[in-house]
Amino acid sequence: MTRNTINVLIGGEAGQGLVTIGEILTKSVARSGYSVVVTQSYQSRIRGGHNSFAIRMGADEVIAPQEAVDILVPLDKDTVRIHREELSPWGLIIMDEALDIADDQGIKVPFKQWAPDKFLNIAALGVVSYLIGLDEELVSQTMNKFFDKMDQETVKENRLVLEKAFRWTADQPLSFQKLPRVSHASDRLVMNGNEAIALGALSAGLKFYSFYPMTPATSIAVNLAGKSEKMGIIVEQAEDEIAAINMAIGASFTGAPSMVGTSGGGFALMTEGVSLAAMTETPIVIVVSQRPAPATGLPTRTEQSDMELVLHSGHGEFPRAIFAPGTVEECFYLTRKAFELAERYQGPIFILTDQFFADSYRAIDPFDIEDMSPVNPSYALTSSSSPYRRYAFTDSGISQRMLPGISKHLVVADSDEHSEDGHITEDLTVRQRMVEKRLKKGEGIKAEVLPPQLQGDEKPDMVLVSWGSSKGAVLEAASQMRSNGKRIATLHFTQVWPLVSEQFSEHLQKTRELVCIEGNATGQLARLIRRETGVLIAKQVLRYDGLPITPEYILRKLCSN
Amino acid sequence: MVTISDYGKYDTTWCPGCGNFSILEAMKQALVARGLEPHQVLFISGIGQAAKAPHYLNANVFNGLHGRSLPVATGAKLANPELTVIVESGDGCSYGEGGNHFLAAIRRNIDVTLLAHNNQVYGLTKGQASPTSDEGFITKVQPGGVASAAFNPAVVAVAMHAGFVARAFARLTDNLSDIIQQAIAYRGFSLIDVLQPCVSFNKVNTFAWYKSRCYPLPKDYDPTDWYAAVKTADQWGDRIPVGVIYRNERPPFEEHFPVLSQGPLVGRDVDRMMLKKIMEGYA
Ligand SMILES: Cc1ncc(C[n+]2csc(CCOP(=O)(O)OP(=O)(O)O)c2C)c(N)n1
Ligand code: SF4
Ligand SMILES: [Mg+2]
Numbered sequence: 001m002t003r004n005t006i007n008v009l010i011g012g013e014a015g016q017g018l019v020t021i022g023e024i025l026t027k028s029v030a031r032s033g034y035s036v037v038v039t040q041s042y043q044s045r046i047r048g049g050h051n052s053f054a055i056r057m058g059a060d061e062v063i064a065p066q067e068a069v070d071i072l073v074p075l076d077k078d079t080v081r082i083h084r085e086e087l088s089p090w091g092l093i094i095m096d097e098a099l100d101i102a103d104d105q106g107i108k109v110p111f112k113q114w115a116p117d118k119f120l121n122i123a124a125l126g127v128v129s130y131l132i133g134l135d136e137e138l139v140s141q142t143m144n145k146f147f148d149k150m151d152q153e154t155v156k157e158n159r160l161v162l163e164k165a166f167r168w169t170a171d172q173p174l175s176f177q178k179l180p181r182v183s184h185a186s187d188r189l190v191m192n193g194n195e196a197i198a199l200g201a202l203s204a205g206l207k208f209y210s211f212y213p214m215t216p217a218t219s220i221a222v223n224l225a226g227k228s229e230k231m232g233i234i235v236e237q238a239e240d241e242i243a244a245i246n247m248a249i250g251a252s253f254t255g256a257p258s259m260v261g262t263s264g265g266g267f268a269l270m271t272e273g274v275s276l277a278a279m280t281e282t283p284i285v286i287v288v289s290q291r292p293a294p295a296t297g298l299p300t301r302t303e304q305s306d307m308e309l310v311l312h313s314g315h316g317e318f319p320r321a322i323f324a325p326g327t328v329e330e331c332f333y334l335t336r337k338a339f340e341l342a343e344r345y346q347g348p349i350f351i352l353t354d355q356f357f358a359d360s361y362r363a364i365d366p367f368d369i370e371d372m373s374p375v376n377p378s379y380a381l382t383s384s385s386s387p388y389r390r391y392a393f394t395d396s397g398i399s400q401r402m403l404p405g406i407s408k409h410l411v412v413a414d415s416d417e418h419s420e421d422g423h424i425t426e427d428l429t430v431r432q433r434m435v436e437k438r439l440k441k442g443e444g445i446k447a448e449v450l451p452p453q454l455q456g457d458e459k460p461d462m463v464l465v466s467w468g469s470s471k472g473a474v475l476e477a478a479s480q481m482r483s484n485g486k487r488i489a490t491l492h493f494t495q496v497w498p499l500v501s502e503q504f505s506e507h508l509q510k511t512r513e514l515v516c517i518e519g520n521a522t523g524q525l526a527r528l529i530r531r532e533t534g535v536l537i538a539k540q541v542l543r544y545d546g547l548p549i550t551p552e553y554i555l556r557k558l559c560s561n
Numbered sequence: 562m563v564t565i566s567d568y569g570k571y572d573t574t575w576c577p578g579c580g581n582f583s584i585l586e587a588m589k590q591a592l593v594a595r596g597l598e599p600h601q602v603l604f605i606s607g608i609g610q611a612a613k614a615p616h617y618l619n620a621n622v623f624n625g626l627h628g629r630s631l632p633v634a635t636g637a638k639l640a641n642p643e644l645t646v647i648v649e650s651g652d653g654c655s656y657g658e659g660g661n662h663f664l665a666a667i668r669r670n671i672d673v674t675l676l677a678h679n680n681q682v683y684g685l686t687k688g689q690a691s692p693t694s695d696e697g698f699i700t701k702v703q704p705g706g707v708a709s710a711a712f713n714p715a716v717v718a719v720a721m722h723a724g725f726v727a728r729a730f731a732r733l734t735d736n737l738s739d740i741i742q743q744a745i746a747y748r749g750f751s752l753i754d755v756l757q758p759c760v761s762f763n764k765v766n767t768f769a770w771y772k773s774r775c776y777p778l779p780k781d782y783d784p785t786d787w788y789a790a791v792k793t794a795d796q797w798g799d800r801i802p803v804g805v806i807y808r809n810e811r812p813p814f815e816e817h818f819p820v821l822s823q824g825p826l827v828g829r830d831v832d833r834m835m836l837k838k839i840m841e842g843y844a
């Protein structure tokens with residue numbers, strides 16, 4: 001699309017090591033001072049099939065994936081067949097000469113002359129690294145760090161293959177435009193959305209995480225489990241999602257800041273627990289990492305179709321907040337914010353992400369993590385009244401929270417309607433007041449809502465409305481349209497509930513055309529905005545083929561209708 | 562010194578003559594005998610007539626969802642292992658809706674006592690069959706009699722090498738109280754399946770029915786003999802043994818978490834220098 005960035009796509013069968021070189025290349029690029037956006041697309045299988053790992057990189061900030069491929073690295077023949085059409089006019093295909101494909105943009109590499117088959121991916125890494133202009137020593141160091149626990153013999157061989165690849169490529173008469181030089185070596189981190197959620201949770205003071213494995217949420221558990229001893233937390237694989245959320249509620253009730261993570265189907269099982277957290281007023285953070293549905297859907301692809309599920313999850317009426325981060329940094333900060341709200345308002349708070357974002361590595365600046373204090377726990381050590389009443393009526397609806405076993409005060413929580421002391425009641429006057437008390441907390445949540453981010457022209461002809469992980473793609477599409485002389489603004493939501501109409505409805509009214517861009521088939525945010533503000537967003541760009549929204553996709557759709 | 566009056570006296574919503582009353586008394590006696598003060602104890606329950614029991618004494622209580630008390634108890638105990646955690650719920654709650662959690666709790670051997678009020682019927686929803694209803698048990702929704710075989714929680718628990726398995730009869734209150742004390746003292750998962758007459762909806766397994774069948778296990782019974790325990794747990798019908806059927810010395814679940822060696826998770830700070838190091842690992 002543009003020549004400011006280079007998009008490298010590595011494709012092959014599962015098990016061929018494409019994620020390995022993808023990650024090493026990503027880290028090398030980031031360490032060289034460039035910006036990256038990774039898009040992983042894989043099939044729901046362990047071996048075979050077709051998977052791809054695309055790294056878009058540039059000297060300026062890269063914010064979105066790109067469909068056009070500048071360097072295609074096929075580890076098998078299928079990859080060429082599937083991705084050939086995406087190759088840009090100046091693009092190259094770096095392929096094993098043994099693949100036997102005739103293509104005038106193809107570079108045949110004598111991989112087999114350098115090393116046995118199992119080093120094919122490292123050889124490819126070398127060729128690509130040279131082409132985009134990376135420093136051999138830096139790539140080698142990154143590789144060594146990655147293969148930390150490998151035996152010395154293999155490390156040496158890897159190094160040798162890399163060297164051969166660099167030398168061979170240098171001798172070829174190729175005129176591929178390298179990345180522009182950047183002066184600074186960088187201490188940037190490479191982190192994907194789920195890793196940032198895990199890190200944000202740890203920094204907020206998470207002490208208990210329970211889960212049942214489900215793509216694309218599992219990597220949060222993997223991340224946390226690996227750090228559990230060092231960070232003094234418990235990570236427990238539950239017998240099912242129902243157990244996972246109930247366990248987290250139990251742990252939170254006795255004082256451990258708790259979180260659960262799952263995807264649509266697992267979350268469907270958790271929903272009774274959501275209602276329980278609300279009724280018992282127990283803090284809990286719930287991450288829902290979306291994938292295409294209904295039912296099992298496409299387990300390893302992406303979609304934004306569970307916003308309404310999350311918004312309406314749990315029977316009965318109670319307040320909640322739903323965050324939908326759009327950058328890796330936001331994953332970190334909004335997870336901290338979710339813990340803050342869960343503690344303050346004593347109930348369920350959501351983070352809505354998706355497969356694209358869960359697996360999308362970005363180069364980010366380190367967080368000032370040592371200066372960030374954990375979220376203040378909401379519980380008190382002494383009761384302001386005696387006997388202590390867990391659900392005492394207050395103006396804000398927030399009652400003093402105490403923990404069982406920490407003092408002589410008894411803490412009674414109930415999923416049945418209860419009186420102030422927590423005991424089951426069928427006093428209907430109390431019932432009414434309790435409903436009002438719980439909903440009252442929603443006003444506090446509303447007062448802290450993050451407004452949607454408005455960017456672009458001040459008097460736009462068109463406003464693009466979006467939420468969550470598509471942020472970068474929408475911003476880039478808008479800026480392309482602006483460079484073609486159009487007046488465009490974007491309105492992006494990183495918190496999709498509650499919606500506070502006064503924060504944004506005027507932006508919706510001061511334009512000729514509104515377009516909502518969403519990764520689902522029915523326009524869920526558009527519908528919600530209609531419900532909350534009365535504004536109809538008639539035009540929609542929707543994507544529901546399992547792939548992430550890209551700038552190209554948006555532009556294609558906007559131009560075709 | 563803690564006394565029975567510390568545990569209070571409350572009005573209940575149970576039917577006069579219900580077996581739940583004796584269970585409540587036995588529970589209070591056991592807590593007092595163990596020297597436990599109300600604030601040291603956390604009751605977790607589900608939904609049903611039995612699950613209301615914790616509302617009728619002084620203690621910490623989390624009365625959660627139907628079938629889900631064991632996961633709540635597991636999380637609560639892991640976050641604060643210093644609490645004595647007791648789950649009280651019915652047979653439907655514990656073995657039906659919560660069946661998977663029952664198996665998982667046994668596998669984990671979490672230090673929680675499950676006291677199941679087993680009246681072989683769904684009381685609160687007015688008399689449908691429960692997993693422990695005997696085959697042929699007739700109800701309004703099973704007019705032809707229950708077609709499925711009854712679930713025997715004690716056999717399943719013993720078969721799975723659960724840490725502590727007991728069966729009791731609600732009206733043998735002293736025996737029950739003694740079993741509860743042992744179960745609380747046991748470090749690991751303990752199951753007490755308490756046969757509990759429901760005067761309103763179970764006209765088959767009545768007080769007289771249980772009384773004529775339940776007999777305490779002999780003094781020389783060895784609860785560490787697994788094969789004998791399987792046979793004992795399987796006894797049902799004319800003669801029903803009550804007492805501690807099986808126990809072993811599996812380490813409790815909490816011991817597998819090194820982080821708990823420093824006490825409860827409550828109030829622990831975040832090691833920010835460690836977290837910084839972890840973050841730098843992403844470079
Ligand atoms: C998810 C859910 N399903 C069904 C119910 C309705 N329900 C409440 S109690 C109960 C059965 C109670 O039987 P049991 O657990 O044996 O307790 P008992 O009343 O006999 O003591 C049922 C089905 C519910 N509250 N929640
Ligand atoms: S319905 Fe049965 S179990 Fe429930 S209180 Fe009445 S007698 Fe007891
Ligand atoms: Mg019952």
